[in-house]
Amino acid sequence: MPHPGDAAQPRRAPSTEQISQRLASGALDDVLATIKRTGGCSQPLRLRGHLSAVDPHTGASTPLWSTTGQPGQALAVACGNRRASRCAACADTYRGDTFHLIRSGLVGGDKGVPQAVRSHPRVFATLTAPSFGPVHRGPDASGRSVVCHPRRSGAACYRRHTADDPLIGQPLDAQGYDYDGHVLWNNHAGDLWSRFTVYLRRHLADAAGIGRSEFNDTVRVSYAKVAEFQARGLVHFHAVVRLDAKRPDTVVEHPPVWATTGLLTAAIRSAAAAVVVPVEADSGVRFLSWGAQVDVHSITSGAFTSGALGEEAVAAYIAKYATKSTTDDGTLDRRVFAGAPLGHLGLTDHQRRLIHACWRLSEVPGLEERKLDRWAHTLGFRGHFSTKSRRYSTTLGELRRVRRDFRAGQARAAGHDELLGDLPETAEETTLVVGSFSYAGQGYAHPVDRWLAESHHRSRVYSRRVGREQLAELEEAA
Known part of the structure; x- marks a missing residue:
């Protein structure tokens, strides 16, 4: 059974000439920082705007943070697309959230269940x-090869299709389908x-x-x-x-x-x-x-x-x-x-x-x-x-909130929470942070940058897989 961290197929690596051009263009450190912050998203959204701290009692607004002066004059955020064909990294996150949502409704013990x-x-x-309408069939549920459609009348097929045969699922008679x-x-x-x-x-x-x-x-x-x-x-x-x-x-x-x-x-x-x-x-x-x-x-x-x-x-x-x-x-x-x-x-x-x-x-x-x-x-x-259904288990929104709060805590501990600027931690509950952002584009400007993002994601998947295998070996040894 595939684990929810399995990755999509990698794209072809860029040529040596493309890599050399990208290194010569500079600003690669900013790109690597963006890749790390977005978790290897292959097509991050670029936003322009600012954050303001608003006092809910007086309505006074204080500028807090702006994309002006940031790399590319924009903030890069993960696209959040759930489709693996669009972004393997964001699909991996969505897959993991779905896994825990389903699992919490089956085993309970946390997340309010x-x-x-x-x-x-x-x-x-x-x-x-x-x-x-009849279509070409592949191996049965056990993987055993079977005769496709051995009919005496009408459209028939006597082949034994392998699992990767492109004919599987195609109609035997498209005109009558x-x-x-x-x-x-x-x-x-x-x-x-x-x-x-x-x-x-x-x-x-x-x-x-x-x-x-x-x-x-x-x-x-x-x-x-x-x-x-x-x-x-x-x-x-x-x-x-x-x-x-x-x-x-x-x-x-x-x-x-x-x-x-x-x-x-x-x-x-x-x-x-x-x-x-x-x-x-x-x-x-x-x-x-x-x-x-x-x-x-x-x-x-x-x-x-x-x-x-x-x-x-x-x-x-x-x-x-x-x-x-x-x-x-x-x-x-x-x-x-x-x-x-x-x-x-x-x-x-x-x-x-x-x-x-x-x-x-x-x-x-x-x-x-x-x-x-x-x-x-x-x-x-x-x-x-x-x-x-509403009461099955937790929600994807709640799982995202927990992950967001966890990352914000990590950023605070490391002193890298630039999005909150100089806002005191004790003011989070008494100050309203309002953002105003507009869409400024999507994806990376250079193909090497996207390849680096996808490589970052694949390395994370590989590290998790190795970690699971090592844990399984330790448990078996114990």
């Missing part, structure tokens, strides 16, 4: 899309999930033999999910679903004894089968639903056992897909406008047909508000790639 959640009913569920249904399903996947969460509560109440109002007053369904694109270009969801006792406060307690893992598993399957979302399309009303494949595994407190998954493995698996490189799943990491040329993007014919279907359907009466043309780069999918 009690350790007792480990005894709550909880499962790892995967909800998939239906078929819109339902491209409109494909992109409409992606576009309404968020609606399917929303309706699924409603149906799940109803099916749990019915399976328990109690009224739905009583169930909603007694049990809370908490979840965290992530969206992943399959090779065929359809999104599916991986989710951790947990049952808690419902309380008016923020305390998470064990649900009633009748709320079991078996009850939750059965309700997930039946609720997924019952969900239907009607959509008005140019060919009439379509009824969208989940695919027949619904996988549900219980989550154990230890390592993998038959039919169950360990907590660490589940957290790492979800975190991995929260930042998956878009180039790996066939979607794009930038928007493409309707009618724009696609030849230079290296897309397959299947992907181009899906994008064109998005553009065409965006003009169909009744579908304008779905904004399919704006989401053509994600093949129609317009939802969030990772979401959670």
